[in-house]
Amino acid sequence: MSIIGPGMNVSGDLVTDGTVRIEGRVEGTVRAAKGVVLGREGEVIGDIVTQDAVIGGRVSGTVLAESRLELQSTAVIDGEIRARAQHLQLDEGARFNGQIRMIDEGAEPMRALPAEASAAPQER
Template sequence: MLGGKKSTDRAALPRGSGNEGTMSIIGSGMNIVGDLSTDGSVRVEGRIEGTVRAGKTVIITNGGEVVGDVLTQDAVIGGMVRGTVVAESRLEMQATCDIEGSIRARSKHLKLEEGCRFSGQIQMLDGGEALALPAPARVENSTQMQGLSTP
């Protein structure tokens, strides 16, 4: 991405209209204290202390951290999560993943790479049961971030 550095933990994002194709990036070294909500996708390379809600995808890279809940359609976890992960459609836990908390996901769309770490409860659903994915809070701008700070 930046600086010519290639990343192997990218997820293919479908292109859509409006905010659906939007990718918000929480860069390495960035620390957010508060909740983040977007209709699109978010890539976490830094640290978030709060709930992360994304209408499309949440990608937490190796080195990225979320201390709070992650609620989304598709999740690719390569970093650390301390909280509940709810992936309505697809969940990928990469080899560098470290989750401590609860997971709710579809068993047909759950990918676990060798080496991933998980401590907690997992609920895997097969049918059309809803995972109770809460709708993101509506604000004038589709991306809401509170308490931004950088070290």
């Protein structure tokens, strides 16, 4: 597991074949083949593309979770969620402002966001 620790700031895209835990701040797209764990003090300004995501911090962008998505009570998301309905968990207290799109169980895996979504400017 790769770790972006508290107080660390990453500017640019982050790509890993495994899992990444983010306790600091990332400005850019996070692509993790296995999983993303965003701690309660963590922040991502950009998109997250992964299999499994556990979000406890703040995201400004799109979260695409192919397999499972959990929004913990401390999560704050401004953007879009794309996940499978059977594997989406929102804990009481989680805050979400945006749109949720459900991925059908039989659908082909989405390894990337559509070009128009990832190319759109993000409000800050």
